[in-house]
Amino acid sequence: MALGGAAAIGVMTAIQARINGVLGVKVDDGVVAGFISFAVGLFALLIVIPCIPSARRGVVRLIGGIRQRRIPFWMLLGGACGALTVSTQGLTAGVLGVSLFTVGVVAGQTLNGLVLDRIGFGPAGVVAVTPGRLAGGALALAAVAISLSGDVLASAPLWMLLLPFATGVGIAWQAATNGRLAQRVESPIAATLMSFIAGTIVLAAAAGVSVAVRGMPDAPPVEPWLYLGGFLGAAYILLGAFIVAHTGVLLMGLGSVLGQLVTSVVIDLFWPTAAGPALWQIVAMVIVAVASVVVARIRPRR
Secondary structure (H helix, E strand, O other): OHHHHHHHHHHHHHHHHHHHHHHHHHHOOHHHHHHHHHHHHHHHHHHHHHHOHHHHHHHHHHHHHHHOOOOOHHHHOHHHHHHHHHHHHHHHHHHHOHHHHHHHHHHHHHHHHHHHHHHOOOOOOOOOOOHHHHHHHHHHHHHHHHHOOOOHHHHOOHHHHHHHHHHHHHHHHHHHHHHHHHHHHOOHHHHHHHHHHHHHHHHHHHHHHHHHHHOOOOOOOOOHHHHOHHHHHHHHHHHHHHHHHHHOHHHHHHHHHHHHHHHHHHHHHHOOOOOOOOHHHHHHHHHHHHHHHHHHHOOOOO
8 A cells, every 4th residue: 555655656746747847838937836836735735734633733743843942953854855846847847758857756766765765764764775675776777777768868958867866866855854754743744734834935035046047937827737736746745754654765766656657658648748758768667667666575585
């Protein structure tokens, strides 16, 4: 069930990436698009939390822990990596396509997930680096290599390909941090609220700088579906904070990668972009990603 939840996170992430990518193109500013997405997610949480008694108690524990300094400052910063995620979606996903964006995230998530699990940073504690987990990580990186073959490197600038990798590193750290905070306040939804507060503050400052440098963005689009990215972000951050204690950072990341890639194939086949990978690359990436999740789940006999 936890792996199924991880795959659902990937599905929502892929859909959010395309929505925020299109929003970034519409307003001609990926950072402003990220701010809009996070602000919508924060607004949704502020409406939902008062209706859930356990969430209200979690928020009270969160506020008390911050005031009494029982919660370390770094636990409050998971949303900063979420801000990087939605900004990168707005800057690159509308050009690269969701599949190519996703495989860059795969590389960052896989490498950082292995490190965070080994040092015990996540709420699951120290997770041994077994041969299966190493092989699963290697297969996930092989999917990245497949995605970069052909004419992809010639059709997209290098910085646009590196940003998704940085996003994957941040996603792994965000999942572990939010999971630790959820344990501390005994409420995943309170941890999600803190993540959105931090991310919205960071993105508000970044959007202000972007507007000062580039000028005012285009008028926000009128299509309602372009504002659904924030709701999806709130849903998958909440789900991730809940299940990471059961899977570890790496395995949750690989499960979400599977959901992302399969959904990316569907999106990019019906809604292609100029710099996206070829069909054979998309199919090969999905096969290798599925193998990475299966292999990583294998445990050695005692």
